[in-house]
Amino acid sequence: MKLSEAGERALVELARKICRRGPQVRIGIGDDAAAVDIDGGCLVATTDMLVASRHFPPRTTPEQMGRRAVVVNLSDLAAMGAEPLGLVFSVGLPRRLEVKFVERLVRGMDVAAREHGTHVVGGDLDESEEVVISGAAFGVASRRELLTRSGARAGDLIAVTGRLGAAAAGLKLLLKRLPAKGYRALVRAQLEPRARVPEGRVLAWSGFVTSAIDVTDGLAANLWQLARESKVKLIIERERLPEHPLVRRFAARHGFRVVDFVLFGGEDFELLFTVRPRGWEKVRRALKRVGTTATPIGRAASGRGVFVQRNKKIQVLPDRGYEHFR
């Protein structure tokens, strides 16, 4: 079977089966990041690769490529509730590129890392046919605090930070070369994302958050991942989804469907999490203190699958990811 027919999930499952887990490995392949026991806590590590032809929309500057490479990795640490300690990057570049390109790329990495309270500490430069940026981020968390995809329990509230759909709408605008006037915030959400690092720490500290994942593949796909790993049923209410204020206007203006951005668009880098109902107020207020709103969007129940409720009608939410969006 060719990779093109297999799908990413099957390949991750394959790798998870092959790689034996060491005694120190608390979280192995398949979560947002890995966690290994060290004295007094956990070392958390993750890696993410960006390939120019697939991951950067037209008009992405080298600085923005560097930023994205930082954010995709830090977002994985945020989803584990870890405190970042540093980032390393392996970058493959075609020989014909200008040195100026590298300078701008690295500058984008440095600025983005520092914005998130961490640093680029090492790297490797190689020659390759197309621009490939592979980052790895590492950090620490206490064992008790670690947020995983597998801890959601029946009765938990489902919630999400911030507003959804802006990055996907921005991508659509760039790909279709639509006028950006009035929609600069959407373009910025796509090209200059931020990771929810302090929010991840707040969720981890709270003691009431049972699972978390970052919204990169789209809310629907990420809900399905939580449901599968936690072995629960998740039911969300369509009316409660926090849409980015510009998304509805943009969709109406150009004839797109809002749900395609809000439910099936990715790269918002918001945190999707489940929380014990009695802890909700505490979590909401703690997030508020770092400047972030969170919205309850549904509930976990015993069973399997992900469902969406609208006007008392409940239906299965398609497990459709961002890769079908472009």
Add this chain to the structure above:
Amino acid sequence: MKLSEAGERALVELARKICRRGPQVRIGIGDDAAAVDIDGGCLVATTDMLVASRHFPPRTTPEQMGRRAVVVNLSDLAAMGAEPLGLVFSVGLPRRLEVKFVERLVRGMDVAAREHGTHVVGGDLDESEEVVISGAAFGVASRRELLTRSGARAGDLIAVTGRLGAAAAGLKLLLKRLPAKGYRALVRAQLEPRARVPEGRVLAWSGFVTSAIDVTDGLAANLWQLARESKVKLIIERERLPEHPLVRRFAARHGFRVVDFVLFGGEDFELLFTVRPRGWEKVRRALKRVGTTATPIGRAASGRGVFVQRNKKIQVLPDRGYEHFR
């Protein structure tokens, strides 16, 4: 200026200048790996990217690709004296590849990681034009033990583990499609390398080793890196270099120069280090206990540059790396 004219060293210097160093960062860009202070010690992290068209000789199997990706990263940790905790991999693959390829690649990674006492704990799979494997390894070391490239002092002995030249000779054999009969050990050194992880720990524990680097770019290039970072002069004796026993025979048989393998050939993954003379015997014996011989090959002195002595004649050793070898 194009990247093709700039050279890797200039680009690393550029990145080192741009990236600001955080207060916790003990070792930043430019050493074998980075080190960040954590409670009770240092977190050590490194990344290395392998690109199919450049890093894998003909006839490399997927398992061997996986192994190499593990070894290049663990070798960097070894050169810092760190104890590995885990590896993460980002792999870019063309869609037309078979799932079997991924299975064999990941199996190679898993086996190699476990051979070195550690585990593959996470990863990311992406689509790319050619096979790109980017790994990151992380580990721990105590602050006092950390081995860097910058600690060599005048009066130190220079030494190297194992034997040199086999991997480069094996590469030459594969590239020129020469008969492997009688030279399987050279081919194996190229296709199935090992990292000197326990040896790195021994050097770090000893308390007498002042600097270390892994021999990946070739002994000459790696000596120059040590000399530059430590701001010392290094003088090696040509007669003392520990050649792999098959290299001289292979070179004579096919009309190659032995020095091209031993001094300018890379990927031996041996450890090159400097040691206080009064600690040499202790270090030598400690390495012996993990099954490895080490050979003193010269001395560090005050001054700058790298020199090679042969029959009382001293001349500058060219700073010529493995990239000119192929």
